[in-house]
Amino acid sequence: MMTKMINIAPLITSFLSTYDAKQKDQIWQQLSQRVRSFWTTRILSNDAGPLSDVECDEIIRILDRNGKGNTRDDEAVAKVMVPQGAWRRMLNEFHSNRPLGELVYAVLCETDGPRKAALIDELYIKNAGQKNNLTGPSGNTVCAYLAAFDPVNNLSIISLKDRRAVIDYFGLAHEIEWDNPSIGKRIVDSNRLILEGMLRMGLDGTARTIACFFYRPMVKELWKGEETVRRIDNKSISVTVPTVPDEDDEESFDNESVRESMQMQGLVARIGAAMGFTIWLPKADRSRVLKVWRPSPGVLLDELPLSYDSTTTKTIEQIDVLWLRKRSIARAFEVEHTTSVYSGLLRMADLVALQPNIHIKLHIVAPAEKREKVLQEIRRPVFSLLEGRALREMCTYLSYDNVKEIGDLKHLVHMSDEVIETYEEAAE
Known part of the structure; x- marks a missing residue:
């Protein structure tokens, strides 16, 4: 460092x-x-x-x-x-x-x-x-x-x-x-x-x-990393930009769920790489994710090639997996293994609050048993107050099983990332 x-x-x-x-x-x-x-x-x-x-x-x-x-x-x-x-x-x-x-x-x-x-x-x-x-x-x-x-x-x-x-x-x-x-x-x-x-x-x-x-x-x-942003009603809200990984509450996870989330983070990265994207992982996560995913040279980025302000960049750097094409982020994924399924959503919401006109496709990846919880949280009224678009219009849910299905598809190298839209679920 x-x-x-x-x-x-x-x-x-x-x-x-x-x-x-x-x-x-x-x-x-x-x-x-x-x-x-x-x-x-x-x-x-x-x-x-x-x-x-x-x-x-x-x-x-x-x-x-x-x-x-x-x-x-x-x-x-x-x-x-x-x-x-x-x-x-x-x-x-x-x-x-x-x-x-x-x-x-x-x-x-x-x-x-x-x-x-x-x-x-x-x-x-x-x-x-x-x-x-x-x-x-x-x-x-x-x-x-x-x-x-x-x-x-x-x-x-x-x-x-x-x-x-x-x-x-x-x-x-x-x-x-x-x-x-x-x-x-x-x-x-x-x-x-x-x-x-x-x-x-x-x-x-x-x-x-x-x-x-x-x-x-x-x-x-x-x-x-505190930032003040403006809501759609012109009131100011405070956004705390995460500068280090989340601390999960002791009661909210066990070692098995952490290992599974690491596997899922690596799988999402592998799928994106197979489709031709370069990949970003938070630097604090890399040592453990690279135990389950071996990227080809040049696939895993050392630095994000973005032109956002430093506050937005700090937020983006902490998202679990990013798929990029050249200097543009195509999709962002948060893998949620906690009981609250909330930390990733807050990071997504902070990003949208900081950059109301951003057009990144956002996804929360979580086990099937957390489906209702994820969709419920995406629909929270507070996330509809974001300037630009409500979070539910930008963020979808992907189950662990669906990500595994995508990973098992043949000829991923010839597929478009739009295949995800067949498996994702919106919070209507």
Whole structure:
């Protein structure tokens, strides 16, 4: 990955001129002490009784911006997207399940990077299959606990997705593996790389200070990819451009469905290549898709030959499979394996919102059992408010079985891509 040529110094200067790091660090020293005391005196105490909602809520307000009772001026780690009741149950589970509570506490206290990563991995294994919001694929909850316990050394950029976007955009590291290493290693390494990278760039502060820098509006809009577009009624709506792959909710998929979606992504790419198209795959997906599809030289594009603005291009780059002829996109495919079947549709809708006059043919590819869900979502009223055309007029459904049928057709090399229209289903 090449480092982006970004002059970050003026952003740091502007941030430090308005952010009182010394005062904020003093506040967080007090908050972290309350969290530490709560662990030792309540969670790990021998008192067999449950923790009260009142004492849990005091800690939840520190962990979660959306915690009950928080105000706009209160300090909190981040918006963690964990319901209040789930937080309370989780804290009580740490109290009643002593081995689990002690393991989480060991994670929080560990200062050696490799050992901390190993403990986080152990926690994920121990908690596997438990629907308690603790060990999701984004790392949000574990990172929130770490930031509250030690805000000096642990970033309150709690999402691995956000950390990846920050690292990639600002070129904070040339080599970091996102797909293969364990969740513990990704949490620990991304935390270290951002802290070290910002120190090199001139921002010398606590992890909390550095995280607040990245969430300043003028900085966040750079790496987060936010864009304002206009609806058909001339009202403005905000579109967040995805800069890294989606994080699927822990409960929404299993390994088998992920493997099947990878096979399907590769099959869609193979069909397009057989018909003479060049193919685009998101760079984060390539290593796994290329295990099931071997393109001929020159078929898989390294860069998109498009003339759209950077915001639109970032959106297009994250679509699962693109078929291109010369410098034009013919068809775009999103392979949906999640329960919500929603992330791909949102990406398609963002694209249409950003480019109302775009004429790409859009397809959602999903298993037959998700057919009704896909068609229902395409018909959502919000997608009819897009300037230009409603999403249902541009986007169709293809089942896994139908894509397999197309892939089995003889003489694909002599066929037009219009054969897809025989198999697709519109959301009437």
